[in-house]
Amino acid sequence: MQRRTLLAAAGTGLAAALTGCIASAGNGADDADDDGNSTTDPTPDPTPTPEPVDAVSVATGERLTAVVGDGPASDDGRLKPHHVRLENPTDEPWTARIDVSRPLGPGHTETYELDRDATVNVSLRVPAEYELTVTDITSDAEATESVGPADFDCNRSWTAFSPGDGGVSVSGASTRMACGPHTVAADGAVTVALGDGTLPTEDTKPHGLAVVNPTDAAETVEFAYETPAGAVAFGGTYRLEPGARVGASLTEAREVTLRVARRNESGEETTEAVTVEKSQFDCNASNTTVSLTDDGGFEARTLSTLMFCGDADPKNESST
Incomplete structure (x- = not known):
């Protein structure tokens, strides 16, 4: 049941009726002032009708x-x-x-x-x-x-x-269950859509931005997809088994920064931050991947296809 109902404040019709009675009270529409000039009684403004x-x-x-x-x-x-x-x-x-x-x-x-x-x-x-x-x-x-x-x-x-x-x-x-980090199984993937789909043209493609674990050991990472204002659009702590990936498809042409952190056995933290600019959204299929490395660090790479997009140069970008 999802019917819609128009709700308005009660008593509006009654207020309008009373206003009419007040305006017509007296011996006539015009009364004389002390100088004999004819004046008109001011009529009070009716009570505003609230928007439904x-x-x-x-x-x-x-x-x-x-x-x-x-x-x-x-x-x-x-x-x-x-x-x-x-x-x-x-x-x-x-x-x-x-x-x-x-x-x-x-x-x-x-x-x-x-x-x-x-x-x-x-x-x-x-x-x-x-x-x-x-x-x-x-x-x-x-x-x-x-x-x-x-x-x-x-x-x-x-x-x-x-x-x-x-x-x-x-x-x-x-509820009160003890929870460890969310685990993404080996060779599994978690992908979410971030944005409202308002890409500049029909030919503009979303940009992928992901964290992947190509190593032979499971690793726990903390990550956050942030707007320029620092608001977290997607984040958390995930345990990535070998080959696992967690990422987002950016469906809105705007700046987004991915921040990733991992800790070694001694508790020392290593971080990486990668920013996707608005200029990276065009007719090419493109993605940015932050990969975990065996030495406890990260490697970031952006790849794009070769389509010429009119006012942009052809590109086959691969940056580390």
Whole structure:
């Protein structure tokens, strides 16, 4: 059930009717002032009609679910999504707007009218930084929370918003399993899409940006795909078995920096940072790979096909 209902403030018609009565009161439309001049009583402005709110109705006991992001978390996997919930435990309908924003790619913005015991669940699939804002339409009260990559592991976790004390109440919880780094199996791959798909032309192709382990031993890496403002669009700690790969397809022509770190047996950290510029998005298929090396370091390489893209030079770029 996802019917939409137009909600408007009650009493608007009554206010307009009362305004008409006040304007017509008296012996006539015009009264004389002390000098005998005719004047007109000022008519009060009618009460402004509020804009109707287009809302998705959620019936008693109903549960609606929306998904944000394309993998890698799944409800039955070792890496689980983080859930954002709207819950109405009261006896009165609750109308609320939810805005889930992320650094790269579409989030979720919608207004819901929840009956008693109704629930809306938004499943966040990509470990990243999110801003969650819920606004009570009636009172204009607002609550804001943040979610980060650390909130995504083997536990089921959620952030819940509900009406309370004339505002919006926030609560959260998680199961308590001990979780190690998410493991990508040998010769396996995890790939997510980052961006809103707004590439400059139909011929412009996404750019791939990945971390790969070509060594003979499993390695644990920490990585983050960051925007120029430092927001994490995808990140976490992963254990990469030999041949495993974790990466992203950048579907929006903008600057993104991949930061990777690994530690040796002594706990010493080695880091690498690779930035993809907007100029690297064109008609060529291209990708940047950060490979782990046997000596505990990294090797970064960017490859591209040879297509001539009009205002750009032909290229077969390979940089280390």
